[in-house]
Amino acid sequence: MSDVNEEEFLKNYDMSKYPNIAVTADLAVFTIKNSKLSLLLVKRGGHPEKGKWALPGGFVNIDESIDDAASRELYEETNVTVDNGYLEQLCTIGNPYRDKRGYVVSVSYVALIPRINKFFASDDAEEVHFFSADDVLSDSFDLAFDHKNIVRKGLERIRSKIEYSPIAIKFLEDDVFTLSELRNIYEIVWGVKILSSNFRRKMLSVPNLLIPLHEKKVSDIEGGRSSDLYQYDNAQEIYPPFTRRSLSEK
Amino acid sequence: MSDVNEEEFLKNYDMSKYPNIAVTADLAVFTIKNSKLSLLLVKRGGHPEKGKWALPGGFVNIDESIDDAASRELYEETNVTVDNGYLEQLCTIGNPYRDKRGYVVSVSYVALIPRINKFFASDDAEEVHFFSADDVLSDSFDLAFDHKNIVRKGLERIRSKIEYSPIAIKFLEDDVFTLSELRNIYEIVWGVKILSSNFRRKMLSVPNLLIPLHEKKVSDIEGGRSSDLYQYDNAQEIYPPFTRRSLSEK
DNA sequence: GGAATAGTGTCTTTTAGACATTATGTA
DNA sequence: TACATAATGTCTAAAAGACACTATTCC
Numbered sequence: 077m078s079d080v081n082e083e084e085f086l087k088n089y090d091m092s093k094y095p096n097i098a099v100t101a102d103l104a105v106f107t108i109k110n111s112k113l114s115l116l117l118v119k120r121g122g123h124p125e126k127g128k129w130a131l132p133g134g135f136v137n138i139d140e141s142i143d144d145a146a147s148r149e150l151y152e153e154t155n156v157t158v159d160n161g162y163l164e165q166l167c168t169i170g171n172p173y174r175d176k177r178g179y180v181v182s183v184s185y186v187a188l189i190p191r192i193n194k195f196f197a198s199d200d201a202e203e204v205h206f207f208s209a210d211d212v213l214s215d216s217f218d219l220a221f222d223h224k225n226i227v228r229k230g231l232e233r234i235r236s237k238i239e240y241s242p243i244a245i246k247f248l249e250d251d252v253f254t255l256s257e258l259r260n261i262y263e264i265v266w267g268v269k270i271l272s273s274n275f276r277r278k279m280l281s282v283p284n285l286l287i288p289l290h291e292k293k294v295s296d297i298e299g300g301r302s303s304d305l306y307q308y309d310n311a312q313e314i315y316p317p318f319t320r321r322s323l324s325e326k
Numbered sequence: 327m328s329d330v331n332e333e334e335f336l337k338n339y340d341m342s343k344y345p346n347i348a349v350t351a352d353l354a355v356f357t358i359k360n361s362k363l364s365l366l367l368v369k370r371g372g373h374p375e376k377g378k379w380a381l382p383g384g385f386v387n388i389d390e391s392i393d394d395a396a397s398r399e400l401y402e403e404t405n406v407t408v409d410n411g412y413l414e415q416l417c418t419i420g421n422p423y424r425d426k427r428g429y430v431v432s433v434s435y436v437a438l439i440p441r442i443n444k445f446f447a448s449d450d451a452e453e454v455h456f457f458s459a460d461d462v463l464s465d466s467f468d469l470a471f472d473h474k475n476i477v478r479k480g481l482e483r484i485r486s487k488i489e490y491s492p493i494a495i496k497f498l499e500d501d502v503f504t505l506s507e508l509r510n511i512y513e514i515v516w517g518v519k520i521l522s523s524n525f526r527r528k529m530l531s532v533p534n535l536l537i538p539l540h541e542k543k544v545s546d547i548e549g550g551r552s553s554d555l556y557q558y559d560n561a562q563e564i565y566p567p568f569t570r571r572s573l574s575e576k
Numbered sequence: 577g578g579a580a581t582a583g584t585g586t587c588t589t590t591t592a593g594a595c596a597t598t599a600t601g602t603a
Numbered sequence: 604t605a606c607a608t609a610a611t612g613t614c615t616a617a618a619a620g621a622c623a624c625t626a627t628t629c630c
Binding site for chain 4: 504505506522523526527549550551552553554
C-alpha cells in the first residue's frame with residue numbers, strides 16, 4: 077500500500093463499501109398513569125409490522141447524533157418531550173434478522189416523564205397510547221420487532237435505578253411534592269407496600285436530596301392530616317441505596 | 327399511498343435510502359497485570375488516526391450480530407478471546423463528527439479477562455499492548471477517536487459492578503483461588519485497602535458465592551500461613567452489595 | 577367523635593467497620 | 604525464634620424493619 081497521508085486517504089474514502097445498515101433510536105417512555113406504571117406506545121402506520129404497537133422511534137439522520145434522533149423522533153411521532161423528565165441510553169440491538177427490511181440497528185433509550193395529557197399521534201404513528209407496563213409485558217400483548225425485550229430491560233433498569241438514583245422524582249408532576257407522593261411512586265414502580273415512617277427517615281437522611289418547604293399541601297379530596305411539602309435539592313445519588321429486596325408485596 | 331401488503335412492500339424496499347452509516351463494535355478489555363488494572367489497546371495500522379492507540383474493534387458485517395462482531399474483531403486484531411472472562415455491552419456513540427470517514431456508530435463493550443500471555447497483533451493492528459488503566463486515562467495519553475470517553479465509562483462500570491455482581495472473579499487466572507487473591511482484585515480495581523477479616527466475613531456470607539474446598543494453597547514464594555482454597559459457586563449477585571464508599575485509600 | 581392520613585419515637589435486627597487474638601506457614 | 608500472612612472472634616456503629624403512638628384534617 078502506498079504511503080498516503082490522512083488527508084489524501086480521506087479524500088478518496090468510500091463509506092458505501094460498508095454494509096447497508098440503518099440505525100434507529102427507540103424509546104421506552106414510562107410514566108405513572110391511573111396509579112400504574114405505564115408505557116407510551118405508537119401504532120405503526122406503515123409496513124413492516126403495520127398495525128402493531130411499537131416503541132416510538134425512528135431512523136437516525138446523517139446530520140444528528142443518535143441521542144438527538146431519540147428526542148426528535150419521540151416528538152415527531154407523539155408530540156411528547158422529556159424536558160421535565162429523564163432520558164438515558166438503554167442498550168443496542170443489531171443483527172440481520174430483527175427487521176425484515178434489512179440490517180437495522182436499534183439504539184434504545186429509557187425515559188421517565190411526569191403524567192401528561194398533551195400527546196397525540198403524528199408522522200408515521202397512527203395512534204398513541206399509554207399502556208400499563210404489566211399489560212404490555214404479558215404474553216398476550218404483541219409488540220412489533222423485538223421491542224418487548226427492550227421494554228423488559230427498560231423496566232428492570234428503572235426498577236433498579238430508583239434504588240440509588242433520585243430519578244423517581246421525575247415521575248412527579250409538580251416540583252413541589254409530599255413524601256407520600258414520592259413514596260407512592262416507589263410503591264407503584266416496585267409493586268410493594270412501604271412503611272411511611274421508614275421511607276420518611278430514609279429519604280430525609282440522604283444528604284441534599286430534599287428541601288423542606290415548611291408548608292402544608294393544600295387539602296386534596298382525601299381525609300387525613302395534610303402533609304409537608306418538599307422540593308428536590310441536588311443530590312445525584314441515594315447512598316446507601318434504598319433497596320426493594322426486603323419489602324413485602326403490595 | 328396504495329394499499330400493498332407487507333410482502334409486496336418488502337420486495338421493493340430500498341435500504342440504501344437511509345443515510346450511509348457504518349457500525350463498529352469496540353471493546354474495553356480489562357485485566358490485572360503487574361498488580362495494576364490494565365487495558366488492552368491496539369496501535370492503528372491504517373488511516374484515520376494512524377499510529378494512535380485505540381480500543382480493539384472494527385466494522386460489523388452484514389451477516390453477524392453486533393455482539394458477534396465484538397468477539398470476532400477482538401480475536402482478529404489481538405488473538406484474545408473472552409471465553410473465561412466476562413463481556414457486556416457498555417454504550418453506543420453516534421454522531422457525524424467523531425470519525426472523519428463519515429458517520430460511524432460505535433457500539434462499545436466492556437470485557438474482563440484473566441491475565442494472559444497469548445496475545446499478538448494481527449489484521450489492522452500494528453501492535454497490541456496492555457496499558458495501566460490509570461496511564462491511559464491520564465491527560466498525556468492520546469487515544470484515537472473518542473475512545474478515552476469509552477474507557478472512562480468502562481472503568482466506572484467495572485468499579486461499580488463488582489460491588490453487586492461476582493464478576494471480579496473473572497479476573498482470576500485459576501478457577502480455584504484464595505480469599506486473599508480475590509480481595510487483591512478488589513483492592514486493585516478500587517485502589518483501596520480492605521481489611522481481610524471483614525472481606526472474608528462478607529464474601530462467605532453471600533449465599534452460593536463460594537465453595538470451600540477444605541484444601542490449602544500450595545505455598546507461594548511468600549512467608550505466612552497458607553490459605554484455604556475456594557471455588558466460585560453460582561451466585562448471580564452480591565446482596566447486600568459490597569460497597570467501596572467507606573473504604574480507605576490504598 | 578370517628579376515620580384517614582401525616583408525622584414522631586423507639587425497639588430490634590442486620591450488616592459492616594475496627595481491631596485484637598490465635599493459627600500456621602517460611603526464613 | 605522472628606516474621607508474615609491467614610483465620611477467628613468481638614466490640615461498636617450505622618442503617619433498616621417493625622410498630623406503637625401522637626398530630627391533623629375532613630366528615
